Amino acid sequence: MKKSVAIIGLGLFGEALAIELSNLGAEVLAIDLHEEKLKRVSDYVKEAIMADARDDVAMSKLGFDSIDSAVVCIGENLESTIMSIMKLKENGVKKIWVKASTQEQCKIYEALGATYAFIPEKMQAISFARSFVTDNFYEFYELSDKISLIKLKVRDEWVGQTLATLNLRKKLGINIVAVEKNKNIQIDIDPTAKISADDTFYVVADKKATNRLER
Numbered sequence: 001m002k003k004s005v006a007i008i009g010l011g012l013f014g015e016a017l018a019i020e021l022s023n024l025g026a027e028v029l030a031i032d033l034h035e036e037k038l039k040r041v042s043d044y045v046k047e048a049i050m051a052d053a054r055d056d057v058a059m060s061k062l063g064f065d066s067i068d069s070a071v072v073c074i075g076e077n078l079e080s081t082i083m084s085i086m087k088l089k090e091n092g093v094k095k096i097w098v099k100a101s102t103q104e105q106c107k108i109y110e111a112l113g114a115t116y117a118f119i120p121e122k123m124q125a126i127s128f129a130r131s132f133v134t135d136n137f138y139e140f141y142e143l144s145d146k147i148s149l150i151k152l153k154v155r156d157e158w159v160g161q162t163l164a165t166l167n168l169r170k171k172l173g174i175n176i177v178a179v180e181k182n183k184n185i186q187i188d189i190d191p192t193a194k195i196s197a198d199d200t201f202y203v204v205a206d207k208k209a210t211n212r213l214e215r
Contacts, residue, residue, distance in 0.1 A: 002027045006062075006070040006093070007045075008053060008084050010037040013099060013120055014073030019044045029067065053080035059087045069095035072114075076101060082112060089113045136213055138200065148210050149177075152201040164191040173209035178202035 003026045007018040010032040018030045018041045028045040031053075032038055038048040051058045053074060064070070070093050072084045081098060088096050089112075098114040100106045106117035127140045139151035158166060168174050178187045180200040205213065 004029070004066060004068045006031065006064060006067045006088075007073060008032075008070065009073035009075065009080075009099070010034075010041060011073060011075060013075075014071070015041055017071060017073065022046075029062070031062065053077075053084045053087075056083070056087070059083070064088055064091035064093055067091070067093050069093065070097070072096065072098045075099055078105070078108075081105075081109065085109060085112050085114055134213075143204075146206055148205055148207075150203045150205060150210065150213065152203045152213065154195055154197060154199045154201065156197075158195050159197045161195055162192050163189065163195070166195075172205075172212050174203045174205045174213065176201050176203055 005021055005026050006029045007014050007021070008031045010018065010030060014030075014032070015037065018028050022028045022041075022044040028041075028047075030038065030041050030045045030048045031051050032048075033050065033052050035050060038050055042048045049062060051062060053059060064087065067088075070084075070088050072081055072088075074081045074084065085096060085098060094115075096114045096116075098106075098109040098117045100109060100117045100119050102119070106119065109117040123141065126142055136153050136155070137150055138153060141149045143149055163176065168176065176189065178185050178201075179189050180186070180202070181196065182198075185202070203213075
């Protein structure tokens with residue numbers, strides 16, 4: 001069953017998110033006050049609707065009761081963001097992620113019921129810094145204060161071996177959740193397959209394991 005996601009606010013971040021989620025197979029409901037922004041995503045998403053998040057009547061008609069999760073990407077408009085969170089909560093949306101501009105906003109949104117509030121620029125800066133100083137990392141994302149998701153370059157000494165023989169969970173404390181081979185991402189990982197130099201690992205690791213990978 002496809003995941004249904006509402007994206008409220010189609011700025012640069014919201015637009016890119018709506019298109020990428022659609023490309024990944026999600027059924028996206030895109031919502032924005034401006035027609036030109038809706039037109040840019042209309043060929044990708046399941047439905048694009050013009051609505052003002054501050055209009056309680058309009059928001060009540062959007063069918064959030066059939067949505068699995070939502071991302072509020074309004075950004076600077078505190079009133080619209082809060083109204084969106086409240087309306088999503090009223091309709092029983094279980095997972096509500098909210099784009100914020102400051103750490104104080106994050107605290108407010110989560111206090112109001114958001115599952116997770118985030119600052120995209122901060123996340124991107126952390127990812128860029130890790131990738132910039134470490135040749136092993138293609139991409140880096142903090143999932144929490146303790147856990148990170150890393151798109152990891154295969155080390156030279158791993159080439160030709162298998163995950164079964166390397167036993168990286170025991171040696172490095174990392175969990176490989178997916179392997180990219182020939183531009184295809186596999187989550188059903190074969191531990192006996194030989195590792196190639198152009199393979200990429202998607203790894204979940206705590207801080208200690210991440211520090212070990214950076215060396």
